[in-house]
Amino acid sequence: MLQVDALDVSYGKIRALKGVGLEVARGEIVAVLGNNGAGKTTTLKTISGLLRPTRGTISLDSEPLVGVPPHAIVLKGIAHVPEGRRIFNRLTVRENLMMGAYPRRDAGIAADLDRVFALFPRLQERIAQVAGTLSGGEQQMLAIGRALMLSPRLLLLDEPSMGLAPVLVEQIFDTVADINRQGTTILLVEQNAAMALSIAHRGYVLETGSIALAGTAAELADNAEVRRAYLGE
Amino acid sequence: MDLQLLVDIFPQVVLDGIILGFMYALIALGYTMVYGVLEFINFAHSEIFIIGAFVGVELLLGLQSLGALDAVPWPLVLLLALLVGMAGSGLLAVTVERVAYRPLRSAPRLIPLISAIGVSFFLQDMIRLFESLWHNAFNLVYPTIDALNVRLELTRTIDVPVKSLVVILAALGMLGVLWVLVNRTKVGTAIRAVAEDQAAASLMGINVNRIISLTFLIGGAMGGAAGVLFGVQYGLINPYSGFIPGLKAFTAAVLGGIGNIPGAMLGGIVLGLLEAFAASYLSLLTGGAFGAEYKDIFAFSVLILILIFRPRGLLGEVVRGRA
Ligand SMILES: Nc1ncnc2c1ncn2[C@@H]1O[C@H](COP(=O)(O)OP(=O)(O)O)[C@@H](O)[C@H]1O
Numbered sequence A: 001m002l003q004v005d006a007l008d009v010s011y012g013k014i015r016a017l018k019g020v021g022l023e024v025a026r027g028e029i030v031a032v033l034g035n036n037g038a039g040k041t042t043t044l045k046t047i048s049g050l051l052r053p054t055r056g057t058i059s060l061d062s063e064p065l066v067g068v069p070p071h072a073i074v075l076k077g078i079a080h081v082p083e084g085r086r087i088f089n090r091l092t093v094r095e096n097l098m099m100g101a102y103p104r105r106d107a108g109i110a111a112d113l114d115r116v117f118a119l120f121p122r123l124q125e126r127i128a129q130v131a132g133t134l135s136g137g138e139q140q141m142l143a144i145g146r147a148l149m150l151s152p153r154l155l156l157l158d159e160p161s162m163g164l165a166p167v168l169v170e171q172i173f174d175t176v177a178d179i180n181r182q183g184t185t186i187l188l189v190e191q192n193a194a195m196a197l198s199i200a201h202r203g204y205v206l207e208t209g210s211i212a213l214a215g216t217a218a219e220l221a222d223n224a225e226v227r228r229a230y231l232g233e
Numbered sequence B: 001m002d003l004q005l006l007v008d009i010f011p012q013v014v015l016d017g018i019i020l021g022f023m024y025a026l027i028a029l030g031y032t033m034v035y036g037v038l039e040f041i042n043f044a045h046s047e048i049f050i051i052g053a054f055v056g057v058e059l060l061l062g063l064q065s066l067g068a069l070d071a072v073p074w075p076l077v078l079l080l081a082l083l084v085g086m087a088g089s090g091l092l093a094v095t096v097e098r099v100a101y102r103p104l105r106s107a108p109r110l111i112p113l114i115s116a117i118g119v120s121f122f123l124q125d126m127i128r129l130f131e132s133l134w135h136n137a138f139n140l141v142y143p144t145i146d147a148l149n150v151r152l153e154l155t156r157t158i159d160v161p162v163k164s165l166v167v168i169l170a171a172l173g174m175l176g177v178l179w180v181l182v183n184r185t186k187v188g189t190a191i192r193a194v195a196e197d198q199a200a201a202s203l204m205g206i207n208v209n210r211i212i213s214l215t216f217l218i219g220g221a222m223g224g225a226a227g228v229l230f231g232v233q234y235g236l237i238n239p240y241s242g243f244i245p246g247l248k249a250f251t252a253a254v255l256g257g258i259g260n261i262p263g264a265m266l267g268g269i270v271l272g273l274l275e276a277f278a279a280s281y282l283s284l285l286t287g288g289a290f291g292a293e294y295k296d297i298f299a300f301s302v303l304i305l306i307l308i309f310r311p312r313g314l315l316g317e318v319v320r321g322r323a
């Protein structure tokens, strides 16, 4: 479904990605693991059009995405939950969710709102609250719920575990697995390799801007290098 | 000091202050909305405002020369003038953003500011050039509509011309419509989302450039409406008459908390009232030592005091760091 080839991305003179290639098939959860600064966020931002690569191609169901502005990439069915959640603090929970459905004109919006409430009942309780007053965990739920309001084909998640207590992390990952079972393809970027590999089908390891390893989740979890560097053994 | 006089003129002073305040509020919205989405002071907004007044006066003069000014019912004439003024200023604001600001979006912050100052001078002299060629004069007077000058006697000591009530009602209506648009519609929510986080908004499928254009359109249209009301209320306009009200409206926006829409409305009204009070009472209260000409000094002194104790403005929020 998503095909990324030989991607180079730079911030001025800093080369953040060097020849990154990866693919995501329909129905999968694919994890991208890597330490701080490896280039995970840069990869997602380039896919969703926030950054422009200097070289390489990205395609969604063989439609090229490079050069398409972010709002138009959203129309193709890619929703991106950015690093640090980036919810609209001054908008209410309801308004945030409505912004997630911004480009939609179809009749399915109400059903998707119900689905988000089923996944995150807390959001329904807080529906009229200003989003900036939510707790960290609730904000992450809102960020994911907002992305689901697009009814996306592909969901990009940038470190949903960041800054959350372990119980909450587990809860969020369970929900991500549920979302995938309901039919959404997921590209998940994480430093928390153990959690990510527990729900992913396949994964990549990104090291200083290049793909160092690729394989099924089980292969990566068994790999001596991965166990030492990312699983803390 | 004549205490009775102080009391007697009080309602009249409040009324003057409110009229001035609504005018400032309408103009201030343009500054604050643009600041909200771009964190940029549109210095040309004072000219966008006064161009509304010129578009309005051209319409009225045109109707007058056709002999239609008294034939058409005055509310219709006024509505038409407001609409063309809003359209003229709104479209101009959109064009200015497209031509003079958007290409500089990623330049250092000082650069678009200088561009805006340049646009401001350019527009002043374009109006002057155009009106000089067209009317052989660039000081224009709004044609009088008799019905608007009828004075309604509210009490023994206060009477109000109809036009003042019309100005207040029109401004209130406009502020109300804007409030609903920004707070109760999807596109208004998108404006607030873009103001908070452009990148996140674009990830929602919001075309950020289109929302920015829309913001200039709405802010410009409010300025244009203020321009027409300014002309109707005060009569005389010239290409430079936008500058001072523009500066004061900008001040009102800062006073209310720049970027904050209700703040701009409140700031405008507070500034208008301060000015009206100073204009009427300074001389009476100081036994003539300070006359009405000190009104700006008084209003701005209060403003500086408020901002010293509350730098984010009356309704402004403390800016939160972003991840
Ligand atoms: N806005 C930026 N400007 C300059 N360098 C950046 C910027 N964002 C990220 N980088 C650099 O690009 C590299 C990859 O960063 P990032 O994609 O954020 O990594 P990760 O998400 O894996 O932690 C790092 O070396 C980082 O310092």
Ligand SMILES: [Mg+2]
Pocket: A037, A040, A041, A042, A083, A159
């Ligand atoms: Mg990151």
